[in-house]
Structures are given as C-alpha cells and as structure tokens.
Amino acid sequence: MKQPVRVAVTGAAGQIGYSLLFRIASGEMLGKDQPVILQMLEVPFEKAQQALKGVMMELEDCAFPLLAGMVGTDDPKVAFKDADYALLVGSRPRGPGMERAELLAVNGEIFIAQGKALNEVASRDVKVLVVGNPANTNAYIAMKSAPDLPAKNFTAMLRLDHNRALSQLAAKTGKAVADIEKMAVWGNHSPTMYADYRFAIINGESVKDMINDQEWNANVFLPTVGKRGAAIIEARGLSSAASAANAAIDHMRDWALGTNGKWVTMGIPSDGSYGIPEDVMYGVPVTCENGEYTRVEGLPIDEFSREKMDATLAELEGERAAVADLLK
Ligand code: NAI
Secondary structure (H helix, E strand, O other), X not given: OOOOEEEEEEOOOOHHHHHHHHHHHOOOOOOOOOOEEEEEEOOOOHHHHHHHHHHHHHHHHOOOOOEEEEEEEOOHHHHOOOOOEXXXXXXXXXXXXXXXXXXXXXXXXXXXXXXXXXXXXXOOOOEEEEOOOOHHHHHHHHHHOOOOOOHHHEEEOOHHHHHHHXXXXXXXXXXXXXXXXXXXXXXXXXXXXXEEOOOOEEOOEEHHHHHOOHHHHHHHHHHHHHOHHHHHHHHHOOOOOHHHHHHHHHHHHHHHHOOOOOOEEEEEEOOOHHHOXXXXXXXXXXXXXXXXXXXXXXXXXXXHHHHHHHHHHHHHHHHHHHHOOOOO
C-alpha cells in the first residue's frame, strides 16, 4: 500500500463538500490504491463546526479502507499543513443586494488568508483547485498570496463547464460522451465562458462538420452551457452540488493520474499565449501526464472565437482590477 497523502477540503460542511468528501475517501479521486488523510476546514461558527462533526461521523461510519485519517478545523494552517492536494470549495456566497465588488472583496480576504496559509504550511508540490466562486479570481488571489509556491500549482475549476458542454454535444450528435475528444472551454467560470467544439472529434470525425449549424452554436449551445448553473438553481431550488463535486474529482484525478492524451479544461495561470495576458487565471484545454498539466498550444483562433475569448477575458480583467488594491 502507498503512503497516505493529505487532501485539504475547505467548505467541508457545505453541499459540494457533502458530495465530494465521500468520493475522495473511497478512492475515486486519487485511485483505489492511494490512502488519504482528509483535512477539512470550516468557518469558526458553532453551526458550521457542528455540521462538520456530523460529516466526519458519517465518514467514519463508511469505514473506508483508504481513509487513513481525518482532521476537522477552523484554522487554515491546520487544514493545509503538509497538504498534497487542496480543494478550496468554501467561499462567501452573494447575499441579497450584495454588489459584485463587495463579493470580490469579501472573497478576496478569504483567499488571501488561505493563499498565505498554503504558502506557509502546505507541501511545496501542493496541487490547488479553487471551486468557490468567483473561482478564477479566487484562484488568482490565492496564487498571488503564495509567492513561495510555484504559480502553476494553482488552478480554477472549469471542468463543470467542460462536462456540461460534452453532454450537450453528445445529445446533439446522438453519440456517446466518452467518444468526444478535443473539446475546450476558454476563460472564466461564468456565463461568459466560451465552450469551443471547433476541434472536437468523435471517432476521428469533426463534430463541427457533423453539427454544421453556427446558429445552434451561438444561440442554443453557448447560452445553454453558460446559463446551466442558473437553470439548475431554478429547477432544484439549490445550486449544482453533485455535478460540481464530480467535476472537482475529474479535475484532480486527471491532474494527478493523467489524461492519456485526452484534452480536458483547466483554469490555469496564462503564459501569455492565445493573447491572454500572463498570470490571468483562464480556462484552456490541457493534457495531463506525470502530475503535470500541459496547455494545448497553437490552436487557430477565428474571428468568432476571438470575440468570445476576449469577452470572457475582459470580465476576468475587470475582476482582477477590482481586487488589485487588496493584493498590494
Ligand atoms: P455551501 O454554501 O453549501 O457551502 C459552502 C461552505 O463553505 C459552507 O459550509 C461555509 O460555511 C463554508 N465556508 C465559507 N467560507 C469559508 C472559509 N473561509 N473557509 C472554510 N469554509 C468556508 O455552498 P456549495 O454549494 O458547497 O458551493 C461552494 C462554492 O462553490 C460556492 O462558491 C459556489 O458558487 C461554488 N461553485 C463553483 C462551481 C464551479 O464550477 N467552479 C460550481 C458550483 C458551485
């Protein structure tokens, strides 16, 4: 049996946490031969800590053979101590009447503190996934607050958008999700994201040619994927949690264990390619191997795509400007 690895999860008593922790402990994220120690962070309020205790009792009651230990805490430095993986799920939701700037500021404070704590106590190889919204900007803030860790260790979750796009394409083409390759989502995890199937293939055949309907792309597909979160809230009365947890598992599993040449989407700090300024936490297609992700390079960007990619970039640049003062 391998040595256990330490997996930190914030917002552990929340809805996504409840769908996520049991799957990590069962080996779905890092493999059925990889023991894990769960290090769970919640806010220091009694209700949240009490709920976290309940989740830990249930984890115990599953008697997972791979669960080698558990820590529940309200201190980021305890949760992130020697962490090999950190899933930053907890964040402040937008309250009634809360302005976007205010939301960015309260979350800015959370992710500055968590970035600093990761910087201080986490493994130098820690792989960080930010799920809590605004995910890209929160990941950017954490990265900037952890100067001693490699910037490439910080990522934001675009995988739910990626998976949503795959399912829409499978439905449209009547093919299996598993057969779709080379799908990409660019930009921010928000309705401005640009799901791009220009390069996608199914058994070697072009998905774009198969669909051959730009109207559908612009007026049905992109709005459906972009507004899916809102549609789920309307239908369920609660935001997507199981699918978000599933996407987080997919993201981390692929990063850790590799994609076998398949493209997946990750929000990663830009290297300046595709006209995206350096450091912007932007969704791009990647492949993963040996615990590292590699951006898919050199894809042609047509006029429609440029416009979409610039619009989602503009939103991210706006968010980055709004938190610039906090990061000084
Ligand atoms: P939730 O409200 O059920 O749970 C969030 C939990 O985080 C709460 O228990 C809260 O006490 C905790 N929390 C808040 N601030 C914290 C902090 N500073 N440290 C530790 N814990 C903290 O929310 P849910 O449904 O679990 O969603 C979590 C986040 O994920 C939200 O920001 C949501 O918008 C985001 N999300 C992101 C998606 C993505 O694709 N990137 C998809 C779906 C949700």
